[in-house]
Amino acid sequence: MATTRYKADLQIPLEELGLTRDEVLGMYRDMLMARAVSERLWILGRLGKVYFLVSCEGHEAAQIGSVYAMRRGHDIFIPYYRDLGVALAAGSPPLDIFLHALGKRADPYSAGRQLPGHYSRRDLNIVSGSSVVGTQIPHGVGTAYASRYRGEDAVTIVYFGEGATSKGDFHEALNFAGIHRLPVIFFCENNGWAISVPQTKQMVVQDVASKADGYGFPGLSVDGTDVLEVYRVTREAAARARQGQGPTLIEAKVFRFSSHSSNDDQTRYRTPEDLEGERAHDPVIRFQEQLLNSSVLDEVEDLQIREEVDRTLDEAMTQAEASPDPHPEDASGQVYSEG
Amino acid sequence: MATTRYKADLQIPLEELGLTRDEVLGMYRDMLMARAVSERLWILGRLGKVYFLVSCEGHEAAQIGSVYAMRRGHDIFIPYYRDLGVALAAGSPPLDIFLHALGKRADPYSAGRQLPGHYSRRDLNIVSGSSVVGTQIPHGVGTAYASRYRGEDAVTIVYFGEGATSKGDFHEALNFAGIHRLPVIFFCENNGWAISVPQTKQMVVQDVASKADGYGFPGLSVDGTDVLEVYRVTREAAARARQGQGPTLIEAKVFRFSSHSSNDDQTRYRTPEDLEGERAHDPVIRFQEQLLNSSVLDEVEDLQIREEVDRTLDEAMTQAEASPDPHPEDASGQVYSEG
Amino acid sequence: MAVKTVLEAVREGMAEEMERDDRVVILGEDVGIMGGAFRATEGFLARFGEERIIDMPLAETGIVGIAIGMAINGMLPIAEIQFADFIFSAYDQIVSEAAKFRYRSAGAYGCPIVVRAPWGAGVHGGLYHSQSIEVQFAHIPGLVVVAPSTPYDAKGLIKSSIRSEDPVIFLEHKRTYRLIKGEVPDGDFTVPLGQADVKREGSDITVVAYGLMVHYALEAAEVLDKEGVGVEVIDLRTLLPLDKETVLSSVKKTGKALIVYEDNLTLGYGAELSAILASEAFEYLDGPVMRVASPDIPSMPFHPSMEFNCLPNPEKIADALRTLAAY
Amino acid sequence: MAVKTVLEAVREGMAEEMERDDRVVILGEDVGIMGGAFRATEGFLARFGEERIIDMPLAETGIVGIAIGMAINGMLPIAEIQFADFIFSAYDQIVSEAAKFRYRSAGAYGCPIVVRAPWGAGVHGGLYHSQSIEVQFAHIPGLVVVAPSTPYDAKGLIKSSIRSEDPVIFLEHKRTYRLIKGEVPDGDFTVPLGQADVKREGSDITVVAYGLMVHYALEAAEVLDKEGVGVEVIDLRTLLPLDKETVLSSVKKTGKALIVYEDNLTLGYGAELSAILASEAFEYLDGPVMRVASPDIPSMPFHPSMEFNCLPNPEKIADALRTLAAY
Numbered sequence A, B: 001m002a003t004t005r006y007k008a009d010l011q012i013p014l015e016e017l018g019l020t021r022d023e024v025l026g027m028y029r030d031m032l033m034a035r036a037v038s039e040r041l042w043i044l045g046r047l048g049k050v051y052f053l054v055s056c057e058g059h060e061a062a063q064i065g066s067v068y069a070m071r072r073g074h075d076i077f078i079p080y081y082r083d084l085g086v087a088l089a090a091g092s093p094p095l096d097i098f099l100h101a102l103g104k105r106a107d108p109y110s111a112g113r114q115l116p117g118h119y120s121r122r123d124l125n126i127v128s129g130s131s132v133v134g135t136q137i138p139h140g141v142g143t144a145y146a147s148r149y150r151g152e153d154a155v156t157i158v159y160f161g162e163g164a165t166s167k168g169d170f171h172e173a174l175n176f177a178g179i180h181r182l183p184v185i186f187f188c189e190n191n192g193w194a195i196s197v198p199q200t201k202q203m204v205v206q207d208v209a210s211k212a213d214g215y216g217f218p219g220l221s222v223d224g225t226d227v228l229e230v231y232r233v234t235r236e237a238a239a240r241a242r243q244g245q246g247p248t249l250i251e252a253k254v255f256r257f258s259s260h261s262s263n264d265d266q267t268r269y270r271t272p273e274d275l276e277g278e279r280a281h282d283p284v285i286r287f288q289e290q291l292l293n294s295s296v297l298d299e300v301e302d303l304q305i306r307e308e309v310d311r312t313l314d315e316a317m318t319q320a321e322a323s324p325d326p327h328p329e330d331a332s333g334q335v336y337s338e339g
Numbered sequence C, D: 001m002a003v004k005t006v007l008e009a010v011r012e013g014m015a016e017e018m019e020r021d022d023r024v025v026i027l028g029e030d031v032g033i034m035g036g037a038f039r040a041t042e043g044f045l046a047r048f049g050e051e052r053i054i055d056m057p058l059a060e061t062g063i064v065g066i067a068i069g070m071a072i073n074g075m076l077p078i079a080e081i082q083f084a085d086f087i088f089s090a091y092d093q094i095v096s097e098a099a100k101f102r103y104r105s106a107g108a109y110g111c112p113i114v115v116r117a118p119w120g121a122g123v124h125g126g127l128y129h130s131q132s133i134e135v136q137f138a139h140i141p142g143l144v145v146v147a148p149s150t151p152y153d154a155k156g157l158i159k160s161s162i163r164s165e166d167p168v169i170f171l172e173h174k175r176t177y178r179l180i181k182g183e184v185p186d187g188d189f190t191v192p193l194g195q196a197d198v199k200r201e202g203s204d205i206t207v208v209a210y211g212l213m214v215h216y217a218l219e220a221a222e223v224l225d226k227e228g229v230g231v232e233v234i235d236l237r238t239l240l241p242l243d244k245e246t247v248l249s250s251v252k253k254t255g256k257a258l259i260v261y262e263d264n265l266t267l268g269y270g271a272e273l274s275a276i277l278a279s280e281a282f283e284y285l286d287g288p289v290m291r292v293a294s295p296d297i298p299s300m301p302f303h304p305s306m307e308f309n310c311l312p313n314p315e316k317i318a319d320a321l322r323t324l325a326a327y
């Protein structure tokens, strides 16, 4: 914390951003929380208690900044497997995530049926997803259609990685959304990798944002490690959507700090320099420095927040671990609406 | 023929185009032939002899100009159902088309198995297609990969309508072709309609050509009623491809003179003015005038060519109609390589 | 009551549901001004407006995927696939998404879409306008698969399908669209999902069929009747969930079963029926469980001489019935 | 001869074919530097180069569609689908295109692709990393569907598949990858497509299985052996075309049949086997044709307690065998 890397951010223009200090600190706490939940999942993974995990480390600013730009409880969130931070910020507490990661009976997302990383809470407008990359993108177009059809001003935000932009689902969804100017935000978390496949083998263009051109609506690239910038851009897109001005494709350039998942080892395909280099772009540290440097936060408060996060997670983990496993016969049921 | 509408075309710069007079007259003959075959198919349709047809009327310049720009017998043609003119120009004589339209045993495309409009001759590098819109586009990427892999300089040209550009197959194919800079031409015959769905409900962009931007290679719009312009643009794309400079998306703006197919009635969804207006863009008349005005052709020769076309078709039709139907048991066989 | 075609019945059923519930919308290629390739939505655009009758870009993954999104946000979309043969590019959305939403969210999210698809052969449609696609869906728990054969059932079942909270694949046999006519009540009535219908009673042999084949089976049953053999014809109507009881109790009565379907034989729908009978009615069987189906070729060839050679017909069914009767 | 795993056998078979014939290339997600999600192509990039080991964008329609294009232009591509569960977005290309090329062109164009897909449950993969996908392909004439259970068969069959002029869906059970070891000759040998293998002889009951279930069936057979019941275990190896003769002659000998598969019961692969037996071996059957399969739920739930409750296992198989033996 000795050097201040982000001088340009010295002042946080709360008013201009339309954010209160509490909200900004909420973002910070959620980023810390997302990071800490991820870290604890790795530990549970190594202990053999969690079979599988996909971490959000490096993506926190993109995930949490974008959620804060939406009207939580009103707008619709369609996350993908990496969106632990989206789930948290949209209102799903860490306990949910632990219950889910442990496959517990009380897992509110899927009752232990889905592989960890599949966030879903109907009461929070977080939509259930599959593990199939890209299939959720047309869903977001449909939910947006339905909101507008009923005359509601809810906006849908649907998340995916840059790998998902190669799929036909992406193309078909964006095409329709553009034609009908639907209230939907396509939010791409571009970390440059689809497991081991680098962006250069995934697409020719430099910016995923430029793909919006073919669909007739704006595409914006944003530094996905800058939570306030992500917030600003997403809020504008949401406002446009709410005013009937149609979709936006937002590309948040982020870094994938960990391997793709707990089954992967990225040192097999990434150079040590590459891996080392990206640590300089830690969105959590960046925001911390920004908050401290701009005096929105002081070091004592910072510590308090961190301790609170830790306490919350200690409790949540204990509670989750003590929670009962599914019964074998829980495998049946909920195949159809009746029975 | 009294008024000359295309004054700008008064001279045909044969040398600049790299075309001989014979080739230009070949194009003209093939355009007349394509039109005349279509017209006869409609007659056979009304007589109940042909169950189904998709006509190429209005698309002739795009189809035939593009084929002449390729090295026939060497390059690879992947047509779609509207490409009667592509099949003809690529070397499949009218007899083939009649045999196919009548579902005869001797149908060289499919032995009476496919619905009319499915051109395929392996000896001419015309690749068999399905009726599923868009699926052929990735095939063209694969054939191009194979040609380059073997160090051959064959170029693939794959055809489709503007409706097909909405499909995931289009997106996935162009994306890969761009990444690998493959020797393939994506040739879109944009007639503004996908059955009854107008372009405005199919996409936001004005030009299909602009969709190439997202894939990192050139997209060109060309007046698809101008056979020589189509020829020129396609030849340049083929040259680029052969030199390792990668794919091109060509959009030929054309008109669909007839209903989508023999099962359709476009007066249900198009205005009389619209239908009337497009007749002014007849590519066959346009080329005829151009040839006459530039004195590449005189009226006597023109008549000779037309008579020759008629004679050829009279013969082909008679021969095709006399050709035996498939046997019931021809339905089996050729499911697997053995048997 | 008026006599209507299957097509009219489907159209009427949809129109009534759209009047009744504005959550119902229709999306598909050419469903608007053109009224659909088969005219199932004729007049709907003028009646219900562009917001509810949506002409879609040519993209089946999108059509179904967007319908799914609508459904999970409170609407009751009907996605029309222009020909069943083109449903396969939407297969992932149907199987990975629609079918699994409820189960994977432990009941939180349902996915009440209806996917309508005109299927079947006998119209010289060639390889890609003739296919039977039912097993690819009837194998998938979470889906409901419906295949009516009569105008009455078509109207009653499309209404039940639209009202259902589960994803329904609604298969309309295109050869029956205008060919099959029958009495259909005006106004509201439903036929429950998941119930087979005994279309003809008989004591010697049970024939199980659906779609066009029901009519061929009934024709064959008439012929056999004259030969002194009593044939019971069961119209499954819903293929998933299967009404096993109706089939089992009929076969337990007759002791003999013939299953007729126009899909290719191997792993066609009749395979499951045979399997159920071979395991659950084994002691009642007085003869082999027979199947009449199309041969194992990739799809129907275009030329009628070949097509009709492949399709089951009343003669082939009657022959199989004679074999069973003589057993 | 050395002892190898199923995974090593597949890898070795592919490597040998790539050495033998430079028309063979591999395309898929992460097949390059990473060597594939399961390491089936480990070391291949260095050995065969970027032109032959192609890391694909995340797009299964494209992967299979482009492989088809390569195949019709003289290559022998192997398309790797990272998990079988993700094959459905390529379903249209496989079923509408690969399977129908030869038939629709009356033999002019073949489509010699191999689509490899790791399938099956038992690895806590949850809904989308556990599925059985065989029937969706085994129903389609024009395709060859292969599902080996042992390292020997895996190597011999992958080689035959690559050399085949027909499109092959090659299903590798991911639970067997490292679990199942066995003797595999170094160097060239093939196992013919379309031939089942009697993995164990017995005279009282026939069990038909494939993939992981073969091993469970063999375990159950050992148990029954101790109880005095002779169980014959047939490993189908190829699901389409089916080796009907081997199955029929075994069941004609034993008079009793149990079919085991881990897919959900309804319209699973065993349905067709039951149907064939119920029609073609009816007179030889001394008991009902039984099936042990997973329940009709959309896919395997994640938590092991639920997953293991759903999957067939040696105990469930032994129980069914006892029922049949007592019949």
Ligand SMILES: Cc1ncc(C[n+]2csc(CCOP(=O)(O)OP(=O)(O)O)c2C)c(N)n1
Residues within 6 Å of the ligand: A082, A131, A132, A133, A134, A160, A161, A162, A163, A164, A165, A189, A191, A193, A194, A195, A256, A260, D029, D058, D060, D082, D083, D086, D089
């Ligand atoms: C259709 C499909 N194909 C393949 C996979 C296997 N897979 C899971 S994640 C992934 C990479 C996704 O990359 P990206 O979209 O960039 O998201 P990221 O993981 O980088 O956040 C792949 C190939 C899948 N889940 N679904």
Ligand SMILES: Cc1ncc(C[n+]2csc(CCOP(=O)(O)OP(=O)(O)O)c2C)c(N)n1
Residues within 6 Å of the ligand: B082, B131, B132, B133, B134, B160, B161, B162, B163, B164, B165, B189, B191, B193, B194, B195, B256, B260, C029, C058, C060, C082, C083, C086, C089
């Ligand atoms: C995947 C698929 N969906 C729907 C259809 C039905 N269909 C046949 S042609 C057509 C319109 C195609 O329009 P376009 O691509 O513009 O080509 P055009 O006929 O105008 O030349 C449609 C919807 C089909 N054949 N395939």
Ligand SMILES: [Mg+2]
Residues within 6 Å of the ligand: A161, A162, A163, A189, A190, A191, A192, A193, A194, A195
């Ligand atoms: Mg990524």
Ligand SMILES: [Mg+2]
Residues within 6 Å of the ligand: B161, B162, B163, B189, B190, B191, B192, B193, B194, B195
């Ligand atoms: Mg068009």
